[in-house]
Amino acid sequence: MKILISADMEGATGVTWPADVKPGTEQWQRCRRMFNSDVNAAIAGFCAGGATQVLVNEAHATMRNLLLEELDERAVLLTGRHKELSMLEGIADPDVDAVAFVGYHAGAGAEGVLAHTFLANSITGVWVNEQPAGEGRLNALVASECGVPVVLVTGDDRACAEAAGYAPAAERVVVKECSSRYAARCQPPAITAEAIMAAARRAAGLAGRGPGVSEADYHVRVEVDAAQLAQAAAIVPGVTRTAVRGVSYHSPTAIEMIRCFKVVCTMITAAIEESYG
Numbered sequence: 001m002k003i004l005i006s007a008d009m010e011g012a013t014g015v016t017w018p019a020d021v022k023p024g025t026e027q028w029q030r031c032r033r034m035f036n037s038d039v040n041a042a043i044a045g046f047c048a049g050g051a052t053q054v055l056v057n058e059a060h061a062t063m064r065n066l067l068l069e070e071l072d073e074r075a076v077l078l079t080g081r082h083k084e085l086s087m088l089e090g091i092a093d094p095d096v097d098a099v100a101f102v103g104y105h106a107g108a109g110a111e112g113v114l115a116h117t118f119l120a121n122s123i124t125g126v127w128v129n130e131q132p133a134g135e136g137r138l139n140a141l142v143a144s145e146c147g148v149p150v151v152l153v154t155g156d157d158r159a160c161a162e163a164a165g166y167a168p169a170a171e172r173v174v175v176k177e178c179s180s181r182y183a184a185r186c187q188p189p190a191i192t193a194e195a196i197m198a199a200a201r202r203a204a205g206l207a208g209r210g211p212g213v214s215e216a217d218y219h220v221r222v223e224v225d226a227a228q229l230a231q232a233a234a235i236v237p238g239v240t241r242t243a244v245r246g247v248s249y250h251s252p253t254a255i256e257m258i259r260c261f262k263v264v265c266t267m268i269t270a271a272i273e274e275s276y277g
Contacts, residue, residue: 001207002053002095003046004148005075006087006139007039009060010105010114011155013175013192017182021114023062035060035103036070037189038154038175041196042102043072048197049204053095059087060103085255086262088139091146092255098207099143100152100200101167104159106178107134109223112158113176113184118265122272124245125223128257129215137166138258145254147212151203154196156184169206171199218257221248222264225277232271233264 009021012035019027043054054075058066063081071077083089091099106112109125110132117126117134126133128141136159140150150167153160160172175192176184223246224230234241238260239249247264251257 001051001097001204002055003051003204003207004090004096004099005039005042005054005056006059006099006101007056007066008087008103008105008135009035009065010103011159011175012038012103013189014186016113016184016186018114021060023065032065032067033070034189035065036067037193038102038196039066040072041193042100042152042154042200043075045197045200046204047074049201051204055090057087057089085142085258087135088142091143091148096148097209098151098203099148100203101136101139101150101163102152102154104136104153104155106156106158106162107132107136110134110158110162111178113156113178113181115158115181118261119268122224122229122268122277123222124225127221129219134162136162138261140166141218141254142258144213147210149206149208151206152200171203173199214254218251218254219248220251220257220261221246224268229268229271232267236260236263236267239264
């Protein structure tokens with residue numbers, strides 16, 4: 001049994017504000033060890049549940065946050081940028097039987113610790129086929145198309161509530177409770193590690209690659225916080241400006257949908273100016 005872990009950082013144990021996840025800061029150095037703890041707990045649990053291979057795909061920012069020297073030796077780490085499927089790199093491997101979303105967070109425009117969708121502030125909302133879509137749902141659609149079940153989600157209480165909508169069968173572990181976007185009631189890593197390990201062990205029983213399930217069409221709407229960002233995103237072929245601060249596009253597959261979304265994010269980022277956004 002091979003498990004893919006997509007590891008993001010905003011939903012990790014102890015993380016509550018931007019400096020906790022910004023590479024190079026003192027807080028990031030501290031929090032990346034708690035991030036490692038969450039991931040190691042998931043690895044240990046999956047292995048206890050029968051997994052023979054675990055691939056951990058780094059999914060936060062530079063994708064160079066986890067400490068390889070402190071990673072459980074039973075796993076392989078896919079670290080660094082740039083990756084064709086970004087947060088879900090490795091999902092197309094036919095040997096992958098399940099995927100876990102570790103350290104995930106709520107989507108843009110929702111309540112939750114460090115809630116966002118790919119870009120910290122510039123994207124204020126994303127919808128796929130008129131349903132709100134944070135990173136969890138976007139990635140779950142890709143996983144579904146590949147026939148890979150989402151079996152575990154960890155993060156704050158709001159991230160886990162979102163997961164109930166896109167992966168209702170998955171084990172969910174709340175590592176902190178949201179008080180605001182930048183505050184949470186946090187459990188110590190020793191406590192969250194135990195909970196994650198137990199859930200991952202149970203989640204291993206949900207693994208099993210099946211036939212891919214796709215929606216007939218993926219209509220994506222993206223709302224941004226400034227007019228020039230929509231203008232920049234509409235440069236992408238197939239993307240249409242639908243409002244002063246909105247664009248949309250259609251994709252026939254989930255993989256094409258997420259690839260286009262990556263390009264849209266790249267164009268938005270390129271159009272941001274310091275201070276004014």
